[in-house]
Each structure stands twice: as structure tokens, then as C-alpha cells.
Amino acid sequence: MTSAAEPASAAPRTGRDRTHHLYVAVIVAVILGIVVGLVAPGLAVELKPVGGAFVALIKMMISPIIFCTIVLGIGSVRRAARVGAVGGIALGYFLVMSLVALGIGLVVGNALDPGTQPALTEAVREAGRAQADVEASGVTGFLLGIVPTTIVSAFTEGEVLQTLLVALLCGFALQAMGPTGRPVLRGVEHLQRLVFRVLGMIMWVAPVGAFGAIAAVTGSAGPAALKSLAVLMLGFYVTCVLFVFVVLGTLLRIVAGISVFSLFGYLGREFLLILSTSSSESALPRLIAKMEHLGVGRSVVGITVPTGYSFNLDGTMIYMTMTSLFIATAMGAPMTPAEQIPLLLFLLVASKGAAGVTGAGLATLAGGLQSHKPALVDGVGLVVGIDRFMSEARALTNFAGNAVATVLIGTWTREIDRDRVGAVLSGRLPFDERTLSTEREAATGDPLGDAHQKVAGGAGDDSGTSVPVRDGAQESARA
Numbered sequence: 001m002t003s004a005a006e007p008a009s010a011a012p013r014t015g016r017d018r019t020h021h022l023y024v025a026v027i028v029a030v031i032l033g034i035v036v037g038l039v040a041p042g043l044a045v046e047l048k049p050v051g052g053a054f055v056a057l058i059k060m061m062i063s064p065i066i067f068c069t070i071v072l073g074i075g076s077v078r079r080a081a082r083v084g085a086v087g088g089i090a091l092g093y094f095l096v097m098s099l100v101a102l103g104i105g106l107v108v109g110n111a112l113d114p115g116t117q118p119a120l121t122e123a124v125r126e127a128g129r130a131q132a133d134v135e136a137s138g139v140t141g142f143l144l145g146i147v148p149t150t151i152v153s154a155f156t157e158g159e160v161l162q163t164l165l166v167a168l169l170c171g172f173a174l175q176a177m178g179p180t181g182r183p184v185l186r187g188v189e190h191l192q193r194l195v196f197r198v199l200g201m202i203m204w205v206a207p208v209g210a211f212g213a214i215a216a217v218t219g220s221a222g223p224a225a226l227k228s229l230a231v232l233m234l235g236f237y238v239t240c241v242l243f244v245f246v247v248l249g250t251l252l253r254i255v256a257g258i259s260v261f262s263l264f265g266y267l268g269r270e271f272l273l274i275l276s277t278s279s280s281e282s283a284l285p286r287l288i289a290k291m292e293h294l295g296v297g298r299s300v301v302g303i304t305v306p307t308g309y310s311f312n313l314d315g316t317m318i319y320m321t322m323t324s325l326f327i328a329t330a331m332g333a334p335m336t337p338a339e340q341i342p343l344l345l346f347l348l349v350a351s352k353g354a355a356g357v358t359g360a361g362l363a364t365l366a367g368g369l370q371s372h373k374p375a376l377v378d379g380v381g382l383v384v385g386i387d388r389f390m391s392e393a394r395a396l397t398n399f400a401g402n403a404v405a406t407v408l409i410g411t412w413t414r415e416i417d418r419d420r421v422g423a424v425l426s427g428r429l430p431f432d433e434r435t436l437s438t439e440r441e442a443a444t445g446d447p448l449g450d451a452h453q454k455v456a457g458g459a460g461d462d463s464g465t466s467v468p469v470r471d472g473a474q475e476s477a478r479a
Contacts, residue, residue: 022204029211030276036211037218044219047212051277054209057202058282061195063155063163065285066306068192070164073302074171075185082413083172083299090304090409094312097401101243101314102344105321108239112231112326160281164306171302199285200433210276232326232383236390239318240397248404256411260404262425266290267403271396280395280402284309287399291406293431294424297415304409308402315397319390320347320365327369327379335373343372 037044074083146161148154154162174181249260264271267290270283284305291301321344328335335343347365366380383390410416423429 022206025207026210026272026276029207030214030272033211033214033276034218036215041219044215046216047219048216050212051209051214051216052212054202054205054212055277055279055282057205057209058199058277058285061199061202062160062281062284064195065192065199065288066160066163067155067167067170068188068195069288069298070167070302070306071171071174071188072185072192073297073299074168075174075181075188083175083303086300086303086409086413086415087307089412090307090405091311093405093409094308097312097314097405098317098348100247101317102321102348104239104243104247105318106325106340106344108235109322109325112235112322112329160306161310164310167306196285196289206273206276210273213277232322233390236319236322237393239322240315240393243314243318244397244400248401252404252407256407256416258407258421258425263403263407264400266294266425266431267399270399274395274399275392278391278395280399281309283399287403287406290431291403293429294407295417295420296406296410297413300410300413300415301406304406305402308405309398312402312405313398314401315394317348318397319394320344323365323383323390324369324373324376327376327383328373331376331379333375339373343369346372 033044033047036047146165148157148159148162148166151166154166174184177184245260252258252260252263267287270286270290273283273286274280288301288305291305292298324343324347325335325340366377369376369380407416407421420429424431
């Protein structure tokens with residue numbers, strides 16, 4: 001008799017091998033990009049559009065993926081109260097972790113000593129002012145920006161929060177329609193499969209995009225910029241590592257009983273993609289697919305991941321806290337605690353719009369200083385040269401925080417299949433890299449996911465009883 005795990009793992013083995021070679025190519029491309037950036041910086045800078053084009057292709061798919069995921073996650077849950085509970089827990093967790101990240105950045109930022117004050121040339125001043133000009137809207141503008149001009153513009157303009165709002169409205173509307181809305185949900189599910197297929201095709205140009213992005217960053221900044229601000233960079237990297245592995249890792253182990261190393265090993269390809277593009281947004285679609293495959297309930301994934309990309313930016317909070325304190329100290333005008341707290345609380349709110357986009361954190365920092373400490377705006381130019389390198393750690397930390405948050409919220413709401421988590425993290429139930437599918441739909445014949453969510457609270461059933469999981473492994477065991 002065949003074991004339960006063997007048939008499920010056998011199916012995607014060919015596709016997995018091909019994509020393994022693809023990500024080896026990405027690693028090679030990153031190394032070559034660094035070499036070209038150091039040896040021929042002029043040529044490397046000219047390659048910037050290559051990396052930008054790849055990120056643009058990924059961002060092109062984000063709105064439809066978020067829409068499909070949220071509509072399916074909400075529409076397939078019969079009780080709106082459960083969706084509201086997930087959203088409330090998620091927002092509460094995001095706020096708490098943002099405050100923790102802010103506090104850690106505050107402590108380390110005050111401890112950093114930039115040493116000799118960097119030269120504040122006119123070019124540096126202009127760079128700082130330019131970043132302040134990018135950040136045009138305050139809190140009111142941010143809130144009004146959540147509402148799209150039309151229901152279609154949310155997709156055409158690529159705004160994550162606008163897409164989130166439209167998807168929530170459509171999901172609750174389909175939920176209220178009951179059985180008459182199921183054909184629409186099935187249509188959305190088929191659209192999601194198509195979108196993930198297209199995304200899988202785009203991933204094959206990842207090595208080219210990674211080469212162009214890394215070469216341009218290395219060529220434009222150069223080793224001189226890295227050396228002059230090594231104190232800030234090293235402090236920021238160490239702080240991010242401690243936050244991810246100590247704070248998030250401990251929380252994940254205590255709440256969910258999962259090793260952070262196992263989870264990050266499962267998401268290794270996504271971390272590599274972020275490392276090469278400096279944007280956590282490039283891995284958002286894959287994180288949605290992988291969290292569903294891991295065994296977290298579809299409604300939890302659909303709410304937590306897209307919302308977290310705008311409201312759970314731990315790396316951005318640490319970055320803006322440490323950088324603002326560094327700039328103040330480097331310019332000879334260190335801020336007192338009474339000046340630090342209002343600025344950082346403003347940045348806590350303003351950062352919620354910097355959803356994983358490269359450079360958004362720097363613009364938000366400049367806008368916050370412009371509002372609360374205008375004299376320091378010119379100093380933003382001091383960190384422009386290394387911002388892209390700090391963006392790497394910022395994006396990786398944001399991504400790690402959202403991955404951990406999804407598992408934690410799934411655990412708290414009891415919408416996670418622990419048996420499946422063990423099978424996936426141990427490699428017995430591999431992710432299908434060819435289709436980016438969760439493998440559940442094929443096993444159940446139910447694309448809406450009602451039948452395969454094992455949740456003690458009954459995400460797909462008003463009775464409140466557990467709904468048994470029917471993944472590929474269990475189907476094979478029955479056969």
C-alpha cells in the first residue's frame with residue numbers, strides 16, 4: 001500500500017526540478033550583477049530599466065491576485081462575523097508589532113554614534129528636499145486615497161489599499177447573495193488560476209531582472225557610500241535580524257509551535273526574489289499562494305496578507321526610526337525624547353501607505369521630517385546613496401513579519417491545519433511551482449475551498465464543527 005505522502009509529492013516533482021534550476025540562475029545573476037556593478041559602474045547604472053521592468057511585471061499581477069484571493073476568502077465563508085474577527089485580530093496585531101518595532105529602533109537609534117559629521121553639500125541638500133517633495137499627502141490624503149475614483153481604477157492604478165477595499169465590498173456582497181453567488185465565485189476562482197499561471201510564466205525572467213536590479217544598485221551607490229555610512233547600515237541590519245529571529249521567532253514558537261527557520265526555509269525562494277529586487281511587493285502573490293498551501297485558512301490569508309502589506313511594515317518602522325535619529329545626530333541637532341515621540345508616532349501612521357514599494361520608506365521619512373522637524377529634511381540626502389541597500393533588509397523584514405503574522409492569526413482564529421503544516425514544512429507535501437496552486441482544489445473538486453478548510457470554528461460551516469481536510473495526500477490514502 002502506498003504511503004499517504006508519496007502520491008502527493010510525486011506529481012509536481014518535474015516542475016519543481018525545473019524551477020530549482022531557475023532559482024539557481026537567479027543566485028548566479030545576483031552575483032554577476034554585483035561584479036558588473038563594481039567593475040563597470042557606468043554600464044551597470046544603464047541596466048536599471050531591466051530590473052525595473054521585471055518588478056513592474058510582478059506588480060502588474062498584484063491587484064488581480066489580491067482581488068481574487070480576498071473575494072474567494074470572504075465569499076466562501078458563510079458568516080461575516082468570522083471575517084470581521086480575523087480583520088480585527090490582524091489590525092490589532094499589526095499595531096502592537098509596529099509599536100514593538102518602533103521601540104526597538106528607538107533604543108538602537110539613540111545608541112548609534114555616526115562619528116564625524118558627514119559633509120552636507122548642496123547636492124546632498126537637494127537630494128533630501130527632492131525626497132520630501134515626493135511625499136505629498138498627510139494622514140487625511142492617505143485615508144482619502146483608499147477610495148478609488150472608479151471600481152476599475154483600483155486595478156488600473158495598482159493601488160493595494162484601493163484594490164483591498166473593492167475586493168472586500170465584492171466579497172461581502174457575494175457572501176450576502178448566498179447560493180446565487182456561487183457561480184460568480186467559481187468564475188473568480190478560475191480567474192485566479194489564470195493569474196497564477198501568468199505569474200508563473202513571468203517568474204522565468206527573474207534572473208534577467210535580478211541581474212539588472214543588483215547591477216544598477218551596486219553601480220550607482222558604489223563602495224564609497226557603503227563605507228561612509230557603515231555604522232547606520234550595520235546597526236540597521238543587526239536590528240532587523242534580532243527583531244525577526246528573536247521577537248518574531250520566539251512569538252511563532254510559543255503561539256504556533258513552529259520553528260522560524262523551518263518557515264523561512266519554506267519561503268526561501270521568496271526571500272531570494274526580494275533580495276534581488278529590493279521590494280517585498282514582488283513576492284506578495286507567491287506569499288498568498290504559499291500560505292494557502294501551508295494550511296492557513298483561505299479567509300485568513302485573504303485578509304491578513306494584503307492588509308499586512310500596508311499595515312504591518314516592521315522593517316520600515318525600524319528603518320525610519322533609526323534613520324531619523326541618525327540624521328539628527330549627524331547634523332549636530334540630536335532630538336530630545338519629547339521631540340522623538342511625536343515624530344515617530346506620525347511616522348507610525350504615515351508608513352502605512354508605504355506598501356513594499358522601493359523608495360517609499362525614504363519618501364515617507366522625508367515627509368515626516370518636513371512636517372515635524374523641517375531643519376532635518378536636508379539631511380535625508382545623507383542616506384540616499386545607501387537607501388537601496390537598506391531597502392533590501394527593510395523589504396526582507398516586512399515580508400518576514402507578514403509571513404509570521406499570517407501563521408499566528410491563523411492559529412489564534414483556529415483556521416490552520418497543523419497536520420498539513422507539518423507535512424508542508426517537512427517537504428512531504430511540496431508546493432507546485434508550475435501553477436503556484438495550493439493542490440487543494442484538484443483534490444476536492446471544490447475550488448471555493450469550503451470542503452478543505454480544517455478549522456475548529458468551522459470557517460465554511462455555520463454549525464461550528466470541524467470540516468475535514470481533503471488534500472492530495474489524504475485522497476491518495478483513501479484510494
